[in-house]
Amino acid sequence: MEGKKAVIYCRVSTAGQVEQGISLEAQEERLRAYCRMQGLDIEAVLIEEGVSGTKPLHVRPLGSKVIAMVKDGTVQHVVALKLDRLFRSSIDALTTTSEWDKAGVALHLVDMGGQSINTASAMGRMMLTMMAGFAQFERDLISERTTAALQHKKAHDKVYGPVPFGKDRNGDELEVNEEELNVLEKIKYWRKQGLSYWKIAAKLNTHDIRGKCGGKWYAASVRYVLNNATLAKEV
Numbered sequence: 001m002e003g004k005k006a007v008i009y010c011r012v013s014t015a016g017q018v019e020q021g022i023s024l025e026a027q028e029e030r031l032r033a034y035c036r037m038q039g040l041d042i043e044a045v046l047i048e049e050g051v052s053g054t055k056p057l058h059v060r061p062l063g064s065k066v067i068a069m070v071k072d073g074t075v076q077h078v079v080a081l082k083l084d085r086l087f088r089s090s091i092d093a094l095t096t097t098s099e100w101d102k103a104g105v106a107l108h109l110v111d112m113g114g115q116s117i118n119t120a121s122a123m124g125r126m127m128l129t130m131m132a133g134f135a136q137f138e139r140d141l142i143s144e145r146t147t148a149a150l151q152h153k154k155a156h157d158k159v160y161g162p163v164p165f166g167k168d169r170n171g172d173e174l175e176v177n178e179e180e181l182n183v184l185e186k187i188k189y190w191r192k193q194g195l196s197y198w199k200i201a202a203k204l205n206t207h208d209i210r211g212k213c214g215g216k217w218y219a220a221s222v223r224y225v226l227n228n229a230t231l232a233k234e235v
Helices: 014-020 022-038 065-073 089-100 124-157 179-193 197-206 217-226
Strands: 005-012 041-049 076-081 107-111 115-118 167-172 173-176
Touching: 005 022, 005 065, 022 041, 022 076, 022 107, 089 107, 115 124, 179 197, 179 217, 197 217
Parallel strands: 005 041, 005 076, 076 107
Antiparallel strands: 107 115, 167 173
């Protein structure tokens, strides 16, 4: 690998910093130490604070700068603490790192199960591919469990998020709001008559029928209550 210039990338979301205790300062200190040990010259330290990892790297304010520095040849090494600091999608991870590899740029992940990974070597690239796949598998499992839990709560009228139109909250239980359900019956009827979401919203506002929080109706809010699976059996 020619060139020793490196960009350090640190990121935490607010929740991640509080719940996992991974501070930006600790990340930066560890990554600087790694660069010194590897003989890399730090060209820039990019610190992304309060940005969700669900956003692809190229749409993050500083993530896009990492990609730009790679593209224009400013750096030959990208250094981060873990894979999830840079990527959440295995496709995004493998596609991006493959492009970096073709450009002669190595990705260094300093803490992957207690070991570092460097994609400058064939072994490092193989380990990255395997770990990206396993990370995606774990996230998919978590997503499936979360979806199943939400469906269970919906089916048993448990509170699972914002109280939907047509229900009232009583502790952790959801109870029917008859007045709102009557409004939902009107909305469903008007929709069957071929009225657009916008026209239904206009009719509700004309009749001074308020939304859940007392606000005006819009096409999006009409569409939401009609598509809400919990309310479908009640309407």
